[in-house]
Amino acid sequence: MIADLATSARRSAGRQYPRTRTIAALVVAGFRRYTTYRQATAASIFTNTVFGYLRCYVLLAAAAGSGLAVTAGYTPQQLATYCWASQGLIGVVMIWGWTDLGDRIRSGDIVADLLRPVHPVTSYLAIDLGRAGHASLTRFVVPMVVGAISFDLHTPQRFATYPLFALSALLGVVVCFGCRYLVNAAGFWLLDVRGVNLVWLFGSSLLAGLAFPLHFLSEWPWLVTGLWVLTPFPSILQAPLDVLVERGSVGQLLGVVAGQAAWAGVMLGICWYVQRRADRKLVIQGG
Amino acid sequence: MSALVIDVRGLRKEFTITRKAGRLRRTRHTVAAVDGIDLRVGRGELLGYLGPNGAGKSTTLKMLTGVLMPTSGEVRVCGLVPVAQRRRLAARIGVVFGQRSQLWWDLPLRDSFELARHIWRVPAADHATRLARFRRELDLDDFLDTPVRQLSLGQRMRSELTIALLHGPEVVFLDEPTIGLDVVSKQAVRAFLTELRDRGDTTIVLTTHDLADIERLCRRLVVIDRGRVVHDGTLGALHERYGSRRRVLVELDEQLSAPIELPGVVQESSSANGRLITFSLDGSTTAGELVGRLASVAQLRDISVQEPAIEDVIARLYASSTTPPHPRRSRP
Amino acid sequence: MADLSEATRRLGIYRRLLGAQVRSHSSYRASFGLDLTANALMPLLDVAAVLAMFRVTKTLGGFNAFEVVVMFGFSATAFTLADLAVGNIERIRFYVRQGTLDAVLIRPLSVLGQLLTLDFTIRRVGRLVVALAVLGFAVSRANIVWTPGRMIMLIAGPLSGAVFFSAIFVGTATVAFWWIDSGEFANGFTYGGKDFTSYPITVYSGLFRRVFAYSLGFAFVGYYPSLALLGRADPLGLPAWVSWSSPLVALATAVVASVVWRFGVRHYRSTGS
Numbered sequence: 001m002i003a004d005l006a007t008s009a010r011r012s013a014g015r016q017y018p019r020t021r022t023i024a025a026l027v028v029a030g031f032r033r034y035t036t037y038r039q040a041t042a043a044s045i046f047t048n049t050v051f052g053y054l055r056c057y058v059l060l061a062a063a064a065g066s067g068l069a070v071t072a073g074y075t076p077q078q079l080a081t082y083c084w085a086s087q088g089l090i091g092v093v094m095i096w097g098w099t100d101l102g103d104r105i106r107s108g109d110i111v112a113d114l115l116r117p118v119h120p121v122t123s124y125l126a127i128d129l130g131r132a133g134h135a136s137l138t139r140f141v142v143p144m145v146v147g148a149i150s151f152d153l154h155t156p157q158r159f160a161t162y163p164l165f166a167l168s169a170l171l172g173v174v175v176c177f178g179c180r181y182l183v184n185a186a187g188f189w190l191l192d193v194r195g196v197n198l199v200w201l202f203g204s205s206l207l208a209g210l211a212f213p214l215h216f217l218s219e220w221p222w223l224v225t226g227l228w229v230l231t232p233f234p235s236i237l238q239a240p241l242d243v244l245v246e247r248g249s250v251g252q253l254l255g256v257v258a259g260q261a262a263w264a265g266v267m268l269g270i271c272w273y274v275q276r277r278a279d280r281k282l283v284i285q286g287g
Numbered sequence: 288m289s290a291l292v293i294d295v296r297g298l299r300k301e302f303t304i305t306r307k308a309g310r311l312r313r314t315r316h317t318v319a320a321v322d323g324i325d326l327r328v329g330r331g332e333l334l335g336y337l338g339p340n341g342a343g344k345s346t347t348l349k350m351l352t353g354v355l356m357p358t359s360g361e362v363r364v365c366g367l368v369p370v371a372q373r374r375r376l377a378a379r380i381g382v383v384f385g386q387r388s389q390l391w392w393d394l395p396l397r398d399s400f401e402l403a404r405h406i407w408r409v410p411a412a413d414h415a416t417r418l419a420r421f422r423r424e425l426d427l428d429d430f431l432d433t434p435v436r437q438l439s440l441g442q443r444m445r446s447e448l449t450i451a452l453l454h455g456p457e458v459v460f461l462d463e464p465t466i467g468l469d470v471v472s473k474q475a476v477r478a479f480l481t482e483l484r485d486r487g488d489t490t491i492v493l494t495t496h497d498l499a500d501i502e503r504l505c506r507r508l509v510v511i512d513r514g515r516v517v518h519d520g521t522l523g524a525l526h527e528r529y530g531s532r533r534r535v536l537v538e539l540d541e542q543l544s545a546p547i548e549l550p551g552v553v554q555e556s557s558s559a560n561g562r563l564i565t566f567s568l569d570g571s572t573t574a575g576e577l578v579g580r581l582a583s584v585a586q587l588r589d590i591s592v593q594e595p596a597i598e599d600v601i602a603r604l605y606a607s608s609t610t611p612p613h614p615r616r617s618r619p
Numbered sequence: 620m621a622d623l624s625e626a627t628r629r630l631g632i633y634r635r636l637l638g639a640q641v642r643s644h645s646s647y648r649a650s651f652g653l654d655l656t657a658n659a660l661m662p663l664l665d666v667a668a669v670l671a672m673f674r675v676t677k678t679l680g681g682f683n684a685f686e687v688v689v690m691f692g693f694s695a696t697a698f699t700l701a702d703l704a705v706g707n708i709e710r711i712r713f714y715v716r717q718g719t720l721d722a723v724l725i726r727p728l729s730v731l732g733q734l735l736t737l738d739f740t741i742r743r744v745g746r747l748v749v750a751l752a753v754l755g756f757a758v759s760r761a762n763i764v765w766t767p768g769r770m771i772m773l774i775a776g777p778l779s780g781a782v783f784f785s786a787i788f789v790g791t792a793t794v795a796f797w798w799i800d801s802g803e804f805a806n807g808f809t810y811g812g813k814d815f816t817s818y819p820i821t822v823y824s825g826l827f828r829r830v831f832a833y834s835l836g837f838a839f840v841g842y843y844p845s846l847a848l849l850g851r852a853d854p855l856g857l858p859a860w861v862s863w864s865s866p867l868v869a870l871a872t873a874v875v876a877s878v879v880w881r882f883g884v885r886h887y888r889s890t891g892s
Contacts, residue, residue, distance in 0.1 A: 039800035050807035053827045054814050058672065058679070061822035065676030072675050097803075195653030202660055211668035216675050302890065354724045356889045370888060377727035387722040393643035402639055405632050406726055 030130025084147030091139030178267025209238030335505030441472025692754025697780025
């Protein structure tokens with residue numbers, strides 16, 4: 001019943017009303033929602049900044065200890081930029097703390113989402129992009145400024161880096177959204193999703209390039225390549241960060257972004273499929 | 288030891304509220320949520336504590352239970368000062384706060400009761416006796432082994448009442464115990480509270496918006512509005528004060544030859560043929576006396592008595608209270 | 620004597636509350652195993668991040684990999700112990716918002732004691748086991764010349780660190796009484812502190828090092844106990860006895876935290892949620 005209603009609601013709406021306008025409204029709503037969380041945003045910025053200092057000092061100590069001018073393909077300036085931008089991007093891609101879908105599944109409100117004329121994956125993604133827009137103006141900017149004041153950062157040498165970084169960060173948000181959506185959607189089948197959350201936390205913080213640049217492991221090229229190709233994690237942070245600090249040629253970085261785009265497509269596809277299974281499960285078991 | 292279980296004098300609680308005024312400027316207001324309340328409740332009383340939303344009911348209850356510190360005024364519950372002697376007081380009172388559960392969400396209900404026994408240190412024999420009684424009176428047996436998260440709202444509330452009473456408290460504070468319940472569950476809760484009241488050893492303070500609760504349960508009502516007591520007395524006194532009238536509807540075989548003249552009796556309306564008449568009574572004459580008089584002058588075919596609607600009284604009471612408006616002091 | 624039996628009875632109640640909590644969690648079977656495993660992996664994730672640094676360098680802040688892992692072992696053991704004992708206090712802002720704190724206040728038990736048992740999760744034991752294993756491994760490989768003092772420090776160091784981190788958890792969580800929307804603020808000090816103490820403080824510099832290492836006392840969790848164990852002089856030039864002072868620092872921090880906590884509860888009870 002519900003699945004039928006959901007599909008028919010999605011189909012019948014929007015004959016007169018353009019779909020893009022609905023999505024734009026959702027993006028704006030996502031942005032506006034986060035403008036109301038000023039204090040929480042400030043608290044997160046504080047924490048990101050503390051971690052910026054911590055990680056930056058450690059990375060620079062590693063670079064100094066190596067005795068080389070270029071460590072794993074990064075100059076000290078590039079490493080410092082990498083570190084501060086990674087702290088800024090945490091909030092933009094929102095690695096942690098997204099439980100919107102999971103909360104609605106637990107409370108049963110999810111049924112209301114299914115009756116809306118927009119597919120849940122589309123509407124949550126639109127809202128998430130609005131949120132990411134807000135975060136890039138707040139949570140990304142402040143750590144970058146603090147980092148630039150306290151450390152010697154790398155300034156992009158090529159103009160193309162700016163638009164490419166914007167695109168790469170956007171794809172990072174989409175890939176991360178896909179992962180979060182799936183982690184939350186586990187709630188359709190599991191009562192307690194904390195275990196799944198921890199696995200996500202594990203993968204995202206170690207393999208996304210947050211704890212250290214994955215190129216630090218370049219002694220094991222098969223491992224690094226395997227992570228890039230077989231897991232979505234490097235597409236979330238490592239990719240936009242490499243684009244920003246210009247590690248490699250434009251061609252190489254275009255390849256990195258193309259890989260991200262592929263992962264974004266795969267993740268959204270899985271989300272759609274999982275949501276369809278979830279719709280069906282709600283119908284049969286009533287949630 | 289006095290018979291007063293609750294003794295409150297000049298109780299006040301102020302909160303500071305920060306309000307946005309423009310983009311960055313914020314103004315701070317001091318608001319008195321409870322503004323000088325006096326309250327004395329004796330052993331075994333059942334007190335209905337009423338008021339519109341935001342009147343200060345929950346704030347008062349929090350101060351009486353030791354959760355919140357009063358700004359000024361004196362509070363004694365069971366002879367103890369709630370905040371200063373919180374743990375000693377907690378052993379002697381029971382509380383049901385509407386949405387704040389005392390039950391262990393994921394565990395079978397039975398486990399919550401067992402834990403309560405240890406938290407409140409109830410001797411095993413007492414615990415067993417009381418639990419047996421509540422299981423009977425509140426019909427808990429069907430879901431004792433069900434995890435709390437799977438209980439219906441009505442089952443949850445019956446369980447909350449049980450856990451609040453298992454340690455045999457002298458006073459129980461019930462914050463909207465019937466809110467959101469279906470008719471059957473409401474009746475079960477009411478019947479249980481009636482029974483508890485009639486035993487006479489437990490003092491009960493009840494907040495509710497449910498008028499049936501008030502009519503069936505509360506012999507004494509304290510109504511507050513904007514932090515002040517606007518009525519303290521029986522339901523009857525409330526009717527009297529706000530001019531509620533009972534109505535007597537009579538159907539006669541013929542028209543009255545002369546109007547009825549009795550103290551406090553007004554003929555409100557009559558039908559076109561004059562045989563259906565509505566009288567309203569303010570209490571100085573009883574319905575019996577009126578009917579007696581009518582029977583002596585005309586042939587009575589049918590009578591019915593309408594009690595005054597409590598909704599009207601309460602609505603009138605809330606509307607007519609004339610306490611000063613909310614923000615009392617403000618500083619920029 | 621009466622006090623003693625009273626204390627045992629109290630402990631008995633808390634033990635039961637803990638038991639209830641453990642049973643609550645294990646009622647979700649599907650996630651429980653996964654969660655336990657993921658928890659055991661957490662310290663491995665952290666140590667992997669430390670070791671990743673040694674893929675590009677032989678020394679970090681003047682210390683080799685084994686020496687740094689000793690510091691990490693101290694830090695991780697202390698942190699996981701504290702996290703196991705009091706880590707869930709960070710949920711206090713939810714308790715304030717949902718009114719759970721009111722429900723806690725109407726029970727005849729201590730507020731802190733109840734809150735700690737409220738969301739206790741046995742799953743974190745896995746982290747402690749792994750942290751201990753890492754510490755044991757690093758200590759066995761770091762060429763330590765054992766003396767009675769150093770053996771004591773091997774035990775006292777993580778315990779002091781645990782007390783210290785517990786104080787940091789409680790002290791920073793208390794912020795929520797004044798600032799409900801404090802969000803991740805406390806994480807900067809708790810998880811940030813864990814990261815900070817995993818490395819020799821010689822890698823940091825400037826104001827940042829002064830504040831975290833000395834003003835807040837994080838240098839005494841991993842760095843100084845490790846110097847004592849390794850028998851190394853402080854490259855920053857502080858006298859040798861400083862390396863042995865962790866227990867005192869932990870005690871002082873605990874006192875400060877308990878004062879802040881009392882202050883916080885009093886504030887909550889005068890303002891409500």
